[in-house]
Amino acid sequence: MNKKILLVLLAMLLTFSPSVTANAVSGQCEIYWMTSTAYGGSGVGAGGTEAIQNSLSNIGYDAIRYQDIHAYYVRKAMSSDAVFAIVTHGVAGRIVCDDDTTISAKNVSSNSSNYALAASFKSGDFSSMKLAYYGSCMSARTDSRYGNLLSYTTSTLGASSALGFYNSVYDAEATYFEEQLFSRLCSGDTVSEAAAAAKAATYSKYSDYGEVDSYKIYGTSSTKIN
């Protein structure tokens, strides 16, 4: 009987201890960055994508990084991604890809260079996506014609969470922010915890937010990717 009690307590200990069970993740992650001339800076463009890729790979994701890709192909594989990240130029409602092509939420048929999520995906198609990171200027803003990428990605397509910036962000600070964001995410923080830490660390390092304090999280901010 004594042994039974001890075994029961040991089983309780193993069952209820949150730190005993190791996390294992798998899945596809795509990370894009655009250095095309539309993106304006010499030697600027990769942002924190290499660090993002390393962080995701280190915890078991199949993380692939692409440079200068046409919007058609950026959009094409998004529904298979567990984590999607893009670092590029942007404007309210749209992110810019290679050859000045753009991705938006809503379809605007008069713009043949724009590739809308609405034109390719149906409700719930991003249900396996834990996080979409739109690392561009004004990616969290709504445009009356093109819609809101973060809202559409989560509310309509079903991704757990999406993060973007309301204002135009400076590249150095945004680079540091996204490096720290993914580092904290891969250490087990929720999206909101990781973003809060990354934001404060950016200010501490640069003496300036570089507008990364304008980030917005849509969907479930308690999402974890690890």
Add this chain to the structure above:
Amino acid sequence: MLSKRNILSVLLIAVVSLTLLFGANNVNASVSDEFSQGMELISDVTQNKYGTVLPVKEDTGYQELFEENLVEFNDDNYVYLLTEDAGNTKAILLSQKPGEPLFDFIGSASQAEEYAVTIADNACPGFFEREYDVFTKESGEEDYISYTVELWEKIEDDFYTGNKIAVILTSDGYLDSLVSRGSKISESRLTEPDFIDENSAVNAAYNAVESVVENVEKNQLSTGGSSEIKLEPDDDSVISDAYLSEEPSSDNTKAIKEDYDIRIEDREDHTLNAYKEYSQGNIEWVVTILDVQTNREWGSMSYLVKINAETGGVDFVNSTR
């Protein structure tokens, strides 16, 4: 019946189990004076609205993140990172949005400013030895606005020590975050008389940005904007999706776009701002050049350039994405 030895074993396991169940983070029940001081400071900020404040003993990675020795506390909703002596706050981070806001609805920047200054005074007592300027900006949609309020310690107008506190509040009355940034100031460096003037700093900043723009144009000519690992549309290495039917048409795939033009030469169209700041042993002019138009529909760019105020050399060039 259990023997005494077994009873002790059971008790030991029960204690370990309860510790793991109810938070290994907060095992230190007896707090030192340092921790008492820290908790008092936190209490001044949050008015004990968010549950019991407890010290965190495990490594949460925040010291590495901020590159400082810090003591950490938490309650139900926030992480508090204090300086090593627990006398000042390095950062307050929201971990989970609480049910109760710290303030009533915040309806204006001036109201946010007033609350933020109170929070900064309580969280960072004695942080500033001089006067400070307050800068506030808003971001977000009409029904939910974030107010970022920054306090910059100053030596004189447009000359700052680099000691700063940033407080972010939201219109629904929540404290989003606080972060302080200290600068170890050498008093003798602050009175250095041979700084270059503002006009010279602005000209040096323009020269730096023009050089960047020139490189962009050169890159355009030499590579056509392509890169070493570009995947062409007929490369199927990224095609894995069955939902799509349309391929990029020739007019939008290979379209020859007008060369990118950053109108840095149109100085009269730009918005300029310049101030001096102490940073890591140097005095720098920080020059921002806003509203630089481009020939793309997604509009203008902004640049931030740091110029060494003694040598006139360029320390840092930064641009918006």
